[in-house]
Structure formats: structure tokens, C-alpha cells
Amino acid sequence: MDYVTPKDKALEWGISQRRVEILCMKGRIYGVYRFGRVWAIPKNAEKPLDGRTRLAKDKRKEDN
Numbered sequence: 001m002d003y004v005t006p007k008d009k010a011l012e013w014g015i016s017q018r019r020v021e022i023l024c025m026k027g028r029i030y031g032v033y034r035f036g037r038v039w040a041i042p043k044n045a046e047k048p049l050d051g052r053t054r055l056a057k058d059k060r061k062e063d064n
Helices: 006-012 019-026 054-063
Strands: 033-035 039-041
Touching: 019 039, 033 054, 039 054
Parallel strands: none
Antiparallel strands: 033 039
């Protein structure tokens, strides 16, 4: 499996590198692991839903 850095995913997803690192730290991105001081993110990882949007709130209601 190929891995990329948070900087690469930040550019792909249109969010900041720090936000990607926070998502990694909280376990919101499947398959990440810490390699020293850098996060390794699977190349095919999908961007998690923003919890503030209606879509995310509706999904949470469905899960409960």
C-alpha cells in the first residue's frame, strides 16, 4: 500500500496540513499510522465528513 504525507492530503482535500494532522490524531482517517514525527496516510484514504454539516448530522442520526 502506498502512503502520503499530511501535506499531500491537505492539497488534495483543500484543507490545511494542521487540520489533516488533527484528523489523524483523532483517528478519523482509516489506516493512518505515525512514522516518527510524521503521519503516514494511505494514498486511497477518503476525506472524513465535516461534523458541522447537515449531511454529517443526518448520518449520525442514522447510525444511532
